[in-house]
Amino acid sequence: MDKILKGILKYRKTYRTEMVEQFKQVADRPEPKAVFFTCMDSRMLPTRFTQTDVGDMFIVRNAGNLVPHSKLYGIDSATTEPAALELGCIVNNVKHMVVCGHSDCKAMNLLYSFKKGIETNMRTLERSPLKAWLHRHGSISLTKFERLEVHGFQQPLTFPMEGPFRQFVAYIDPDNKFSLTDKLSQLNTLQQLQHIASYSFIQSAINSGRVHLHALWFDIYTGDIYVFSRKQKRFVEISEETSDYLLDEIREYFV
Secondary structure, X not given: OHHHHHHHHHHHHHOHHHXXXXXXXXXXXXXXXXXXXXXXXXXXXXXXXXXXXXXXXXXXXXXXXXXXXXXXXXXXXOXXXXXXXXXXXXXXXXXXXXXXXXXXXXXXXXXXHHHHOHHHOHHHHHHOHHHHHHHHHHHHHHHHHHHHHHOOOOOOEEEOOOOOOXXXXXXXXXXXXXXXXXXXXXXHHHHHHHHHOOOXXXXXXXXXXXXXXXXXXXXXXXXXXXXXXXXXXXXXXXXXXXXXXXXXXXXXXXX
């Protein structure tokens, strides 16, 4: 708490006045551009690496940047993530839904350990909210990962639920640049797009062109950020050399 309190004092002397002015500007007519799902990892600072300001994004964070599938939704099992989708898409007419995973994700490292089956017995899950969360909402990512691993990550995956005309094919790190757990993290990031699209109100918005789904992936060791390219069927680094191409692709795809 010492660091937090001292940080607040610094904020009062430096950024407070500027932020209050920004709050005033968006108070009556906020126009957020995206709902941004990412991990709660303390190394992930999305407003910094996207250079966004007050009022630009709704940010939802949890362990593993997971979005529960609609089939797991119920009155007695409601979670923040679908509520955030409704708040963004329906209440505020936000157009872009973004899921951002990252390298060395501790949640994905733990999910990867489930391959051995030791961590997923009922007694363990009852004692660990984190393991229960990952088992319930991340198991499908692990299942697909194991299928890819058998084939050396050279075969593609098809994600079919992003609308009848929006399914996409993905290769997960076919050049073998990243670790196994980072491969799982990338696959898991794409899987959440499928989960988001499983909600009927999102599906309707996708089909009418009101909502678009995107996947980003952040390499915490290099600071590089990747976006999933539907044309190249893989994550592509965002750089001065690729940005024009990637923006053209996004505009073309989401016309």
